Amino acid sequence: MTRVIMHGCNGKMGQTITRLIEEEETVEIVAGVDVSDHIQNNYPVFKNIAECDVDADVIIDFSSAVCTEAVLAYSTEKQIPAVLCSTGLSQEQVTKITEASGKVAILKSANMSLGINLLQKLLKDATAVLAQAGYDIEIVEKHHNLKKDAPSGTALALADSISEALEEKYEYVYDRSDRSIVRPKKEIGISAVRGGTIVGDHDVIFAGEDEVITFSHRAYSKAVFGKGAVQAAKFLAGKPAGMYDMSDVIAAQSE
Numbered sequence: 552m553t554r555v556i557m558h559g560c561n562g563k564m565g566q567t568i569t570r571l572i573e574e575e576e577t578v579e580i581v582a583g584v585d586v587s588d589h590i591q592n593n594y595p596v597f598k599n600i601a602e603c604d605v606d607a608d609v610i611i612d613f614s615s616a617v618c619t620e621a622v623l624a625y626s627t628e629k630q631i632p633a634v635l636c637s638t639g640l641s642q643e644q645v646t647k648i649t650e651a652s653g654k655v656a657i658l659k660s661a662n663m664s665l666g667i668n669l670l671q672k673l674l675k676d677a678t679a680v681l682a683q684a685g686y687d688i689e690i691v692e693k694h695h696n697l698k699k700d701a702p703s704g705t706a707l708a709l710a711d712s713i714s715e716a717l718e719e720k721y722e723y724v725y726d727r728s729d730r731s732i733v734r735p736k737k738e739i740g741i742s743a744v745r746g747g748t749i750v751g752d753h754d755v756i757f758a759g760e761d762e763v764i765t766f767s768h769r770a771y772s773k774a775v776f777g778k779g780a781v782q783a784a785k786f787l788a789g790k791p792a793g794m795y796d797m798s799d800v801i802a803a804q805s806e
Contacts, residue, residue, distance in 0.1 A: 553788045554581045554607045556631070558600055558622055559614030560592060561585040564636070567777040568611060578785060581605050585614075600625045607631055608788040611780050616640050616700075623651045632656035632787045636663055636780055638704030652794040658787050660797045661704030663779030666768050667753070668797040671712040674755060674766060678716035686759040687734065688713060688721070693744040693752040701743035709755055710739050751776075 555572065559565045560583030569592060572578050582605035583596040597603045600610075600621055610633040612622045619637060626633040635648065638661055651657055662668070682688065692706040702725065710723055722738045734740075751770040756763060770776070779797065786800045 553578045553609060553785050555579065555784055556582045556584065556600070556603060556605065556607045556610045557594075558584045558610055558612040558618065560594075560596060561587045561590045562614065564613040564773055564777060564780075566590065567773045568613065568780055571774065571777045571781055575781065578781060581607050609634065609784045611784050612637060613780065616644065619644050620647065623647060623657075626657070627651050627654045630655055632790055633658070634780055634783045634787055635659045636776070639700030640704070649794065653792060655792050656787050656790040656795060657793075658783050658795040658797075658799070660779075660783070661708040662751075663776045663783060663797065664768070664770060665779060665797075665801065666775070667705055667708075668801060670753075670755075670766060670768055671709060672798075674709060674712045675716040677757065677764070677766070678713045681757045681759070681764065682713075682717055684759060685736070686757040686764075687736070687740075689740040689742070689756040689758065691742045691744065691752075691754045691756070693746070693749045695748050695750065696745050698745060701745065702741045703743065703751070703753075705751065705753055706741050706743070709753060710741060713739060713755070 555578060557565055557568060557580045569580060572580050580594050582603050583592055583594055584600045584603060585596055586598055610622060610626055610631055612633060613636045616637045616639040622633055632655055648657060648659055690706050690709055692703045694703060714721060719737060724738045724740050750772060753768045755766040783800050786803050787795060
C-alpha cells in the first residue's frame with residue numbers, strides 16, 4: 552500500500568485526487584495539509600506540513616508555488632519522495648528543487664496529463680522537420696479565470712520541448728503590443744487566454760507558407776491531472792534520490 556500525504560488537500564485538485572484515491576486499492580491518503588478546514592476528510596489534516604507527524608511513502612503537492620520550499624524541507628528531512636505539481640515556480644525555486652533531488656526522489660511536472668507528456672515527444676519530432684522548413688511557431692493556451700500564473704507552466708514546458716529540438720536558440724515572446732515590426736523568424740510566440748471554467752486548452756501552431764499544422768490538447772476535467780499525479784506517486788514511492796518526470800512514469804507503465 553502506498554501511503555500519501557496530500558498537500559493542498561482541500562483545493563480543487565486536492566479533492567479530485569482524494570476522490571480518485573478512494574477508488575484505488577493500492578493507494579491511500581494517510582494525511583492532508585491545507586490552511587483551509589472547510590472540508591471534512593477521512594484523514595487528519597494539518598495546517599502546515601511541518602506539523603505533520605504521520606508516516607508516509609510519498610507527498611503529492613498540488614497547492615501553490617509559495618509552499619514549495621516548505622514541502623522540499625519536509626521531504627528532505629523526512630526522506631519522503633515528493634510529486635510536485637504546482638506551477639508558476641521561480642528560477643530560484645527550480646534551483647532548490649534540483650538541489651533537493653540530490654537528497655530525495657523528486658518528480659516535477661508542469662502537467663500531469665499523459666496526453667500532454669506524449670505531445671511533448673511528438674513536438675520534438677515535428678519541430679525537427681518543420682522549423683528547418685521555415686515554419687513559424689506559436690503556442691496559445693487557455694485556462695479558467697481563477698488561474699493566476701501566465702503563461703501556464705504547460706505552455707512553457709511545450710515551448711521547452713520545441714526548443715530542445717531546435718538547432719538554433721529561439722526567443723520566447725509573450726507580448727507584441729510594444730513593437731511594430733515584421734515577425735522575426737527565430738521566436739516562439741506564447742499567448743494566454745483566461746476565462747470562464749476552461750480546464751486547460753493548449754494549441755501549438757506551425758504556420759508555413761500556404762499550410763498550417765496544429766497540435767491540440769484539451770482537458771475536459773481536472774481528473775486527467777489527478778490520475779497522472781496518482782500514477783506518479785505510486786511510481787515514485789521507494790525510489791532513490793534523483794529528479795524524475797512523467798516520461799519516467801510512462802516508461803515504467805510500458806514495461
